[in-house]
Amino acid sequence: MVCDKSRGVGGRVASRRIEGAPFDHGAQFVTRRSAEFSKIVEDLLIEEVVIPWFGEAGKERYAGLPSMNQIAKTLAEGLDVKRGMRIENVRFCGDYWEVSSEAELVRSRSLLMTCPAPQALDLLKSEATEPSSCVLNTLSKIEYDKGIALMALLKEPFPVSDSGFLQYDDPEPIATVADTLKKRGLESPGVIIQSGPDFAERHFDSNPDTIIECLLDAYPRSKELKIVSTSLQKWRYAKRREHGISDSYSSDPSIMLWHAGDGYVAPKVEGAYLSGLRVAESVAAELELKLK
Ligand SMILES: Cc1cc2nc3c(=O)[nH]c(=O)nc-3n(C[C@H](O)[C@H](O)[C@H](O)COP(=O)(O)OP(=O)(O)OC[C@H]3O[C@@H](n4cnc5c(N)ncnc54)[C@H](O)[C@@H]3O)c2cc1C
Structure with missing residues (x-):
């Protein structure tokens, strides 16, 4: 069973509608550098869940259809997902785990956490039976930058660039600008302006109107x-910030505990997927051992 605090699936592969038009406020695209994720993208292309967006051969970027979140919805089909369950406590009870939210409690033989490492660390630190210091050590080295995305629905098309995506070499104060119309040619005109990490750090707790004003001021073409x-x-x-960890996940098989996600392999959707694949192999192998 998968427990997720959100109402939907996908985490940072997230989309919302503004006056009916889909906007991706997390990941803008997926890549396919590895053979394993390439296969997934091939299947998604056949199912028309992704379309090629831009990028030269070998570095193509793909957009989800009708929104990025559809990729997650499609990959989660058939899974038993408990939505809206925010895990507040995890507890190892000798030979099983107890995982609880304010309202519910789930017991399981093994626990795989895929929330960002700092959140996993917080949950595990409050756990009386501490996992090995090796897991805690690894988790404490995985750090993240904040980010802010401004979505603006427009009255008229606004050409951001030939491809519809602009990435600044210097990511401050703005890291990227995406043109929603150019992206899929389907929706109403709009732009998504993503801040750089320093901007997000400085403005994270500012009033939303101030953040919007500052981000628009920072975009040279905002008057248009x-x-x-x-x-x-x-x-x-x-x-996720760069780090020197080469593992694909961290684990303590003695207490059937794993952590995976974009903290390992690469800080992007493809990296999180590959980490998930490797951890699945490890969990399956340990469960098989236990059953013998
Ligand atoms: C603004 C932005 C733009 C990005 N652009 C791109 C891009 O263009 N291309 C790309 O490849 N990547 C991009 N990324 C990065 C990409 O989105 C992530 O690397 C990837 O989605 C990470 O997946 P994950 O499963 O490891 O973590 P997440 O997607 O964060 O999933 C973690 C899940 O854990 C759940 N969770 C957390 N805490 C709890 C709790 N206590 N109880 C229950 N559930 C919990 C969350 O609800 C979430 O569903 C971007 C990210 C952001 C924020």
Whole structure:
């Protein structure tokens, strides 16, 4: 069983509608550098859940259809997902785990956590039976930058760039700008302006109107935008910082505990997927051993 605090699935592969138009306020695209994730992208292309967006051969970026979140919804089909369950406590009880939210408690032989490492660390630190210091050590080395995404629905199309995506070499105060119309050619005109980490750190607790004003001020072409309405998304754990960890996940098989996600392999959707694959192999092998 998968427990997720959100109403939907996908985490930072997230989308919302503004006056009916889909906006991706987390990941803008997926890549396919590895053979394993390439296979997933191939299947998603056949199912018309992704379309090629931009990028030269070998570095193509794919957008979800009708929104990025559809990728997560499709991959989660058939899974038993308990939505809206915010885990507040995890407890190892000798030969099983107890995981609880305010209202519910779930017991399981093994526990795989895939929330960002600082959140996993908080939950495990409050656990009386401490996992090995090796897991805690690894988790404490995985850090994230904050991020803020401004979505603006527009009255008229606004060409951001030939591809519809602009990435600044210097990511401050703005890291990227995406043109929602150019991305899929389906929705109403709009832009998504993503802040850099320093901007997000400075403004994270500012009033939303101030953040919107500052982000628009920082975008040199903002005067050209005919804005109908705006929406803001703040990410406390947006992008994982570089680190020297080469493992694909961390684990303590003696207490059947694993942690995976974009903290390992690469700080992007593809990296999180590959970490998930490797950890699944490890969990399956340990469960098989236990059954013998
Ligand atoms: C603004 C932004 C832009 C990005 N752009 C790109 C991009 O263009 N391309 C790309 O490849 N990557 C991009 N990324 C990064 C990408 O989104 C992540 O690397 C990837 O989604 C990480 O997946 P994950 O499963 O490891 O973590 P997450 O997606 O964060 O999933 C963690 C899940 O844990 C759940 N959770 C957390 N705490 C609890 C709790 N206590 N109880 C229950 N559930 C909990 C959350 O609800 C969430 O569903 C971007 C990220 C951001 C924020």
